[in-house]
Amino acid sequence: GKEVVIANAIIAILTIGGQQLFSFFTFSCPCHVGQNLIYGLAFLGVPALILLIVGYALNNQTWRLVMGKSSHFEREMSSNWLLKCKLLCFVLCSITGRALVAPVTWLAVTLINGSYYICAVSEYVPVHYYGAAPNVTAAERSRILATFPCGQLVPPELARARDEVILLLRYQSQVAGWLLIAVVVITVFLSYCLASCFSPLSFLHFRYWNSYVHNEQELFDEATEQHSRLYAMQNVRKFFGFVPGSENVKEIRIPSLREWQAISGLAFLKRVDKEHYDYSLLHDWALKERASGKYLRIDEDP
Numbered sequence: 001g002k003e004v005v006i007a008n009a010i011i012a013i014l015t016i017g018g019q020q021l022f023s024f025f026t027f028s029c030p031c032h033v034g035q036n037l038i039y040g041l042a043f044l045g046v047p048a049l050i051l052l053i054v055g056y057a058l059n060n061q062t063w064r065l066v067m068g069k070s071s072h073f074e075r076e077m078s079s080n081w082l083l084k085c086k087l088l089c090f091v092l093c094s095i096t097g098r099a100l101v102a103p104v105t106w107l108a109v110t111l112i113n114g115s116y117y118i119c120a121v122s123e124y125v126p127v128h129y130y131g132a133a134p135n136v137t138a139a140e141r142s143r144i145l146a147t148f149p150c151g152q153l154v155p156p157e158l159a160r161a162r163d164e165v166i167l168l169l170r171y172q173s174q175v176a177g178w179l180l181i182a183v184v185v186i187t188v189f190l191s192y193c194l195a196s197c198f199s200p201l202s203f204l205h206f207r208y209w210n211s212y213v214h215n216e217q218e219l220f221d222e223a224t225e226q227h228s229r230l231y232a233m234q235n236v237r238k239f240f241g242f243v244p245g246s247e248n249v250k251e252i253r254i255p256s257l258r259e260w261q262a263i264s265g266l267a268f269l270k271r272v273d274k275e276h277y278d279y280s281l282l283h284d285w286a287l288k289e290r291a292s293g294k295y296l297r298i299d300e301d302p
Helices: 002-026 035-057 060-067 072-076 081-099 101-113 115-124 138-146 156-197 203-240 257-263 281-288
Strands: 251-254 294-297
Touching: 002 035, 002 101, 035 081, 035 101, 035 115, 060 081, 081 101, 081 156, 101 115, 101 156, 115 138, 115 156, 203 251, 203 281, 257 281
Parallel strands: none
Antiparallel strands: 251 294
């Protein structure tokens, strides 16, 4: 849908901006044998991995999948393992596709930029690209090649060789970045085509279904907000003796010290019976205790 496309575009733009700022303020190649590769791959892979995890965590479908193990729907499908596997694969692919937007954007932008790749593999350039000092040992050659990302460390006589190596590595990095973008675009397009071909719905029916699911979720969220507010209001009224926002409050309840202690502190979600839970300490108090105690008329002088 349009909302998904817009959301993915915003994520991609934010990732590009974050990558540029991240590279400008934090990236500085060590230009040392053995450290370049680790440093470059860390800047390539670790942020992408973090973005992937964040993408999974921010997707509501992930938590629906994780928290829905005992759902009625799965119990109904327990006899049909093929249908269950198809559903799980579809949901996982959908979640993964959304989660990959940011890390793929990060990898593509960093590869097109080239700095990370140049830092990571400079010391592994083939020998024939380094013809200025052919008689040096392999260890010395690697040490010199490792300094190529840092132009100020390269001797003047090797400046031309350094430029050639940097151009070669930048070319490789940018080609890899554009290939990654092409592979992702083609994969996404083919996935949508296959999903549309195997969909049991027609085009207009699919649009109607999309609209229905969207409206149902919006209405459910509104009902959840109103229902929980009304339910919480009853418990708050029992504790304080009036409904918040009321204009004609005749009296208020004065909670006792024991009652204040009962609703204060930390608590986990507590099971009351097989079908119900206590959502908070105030909820637990309202279900167990009677609203007796001291009441004070508000027109009285305290």
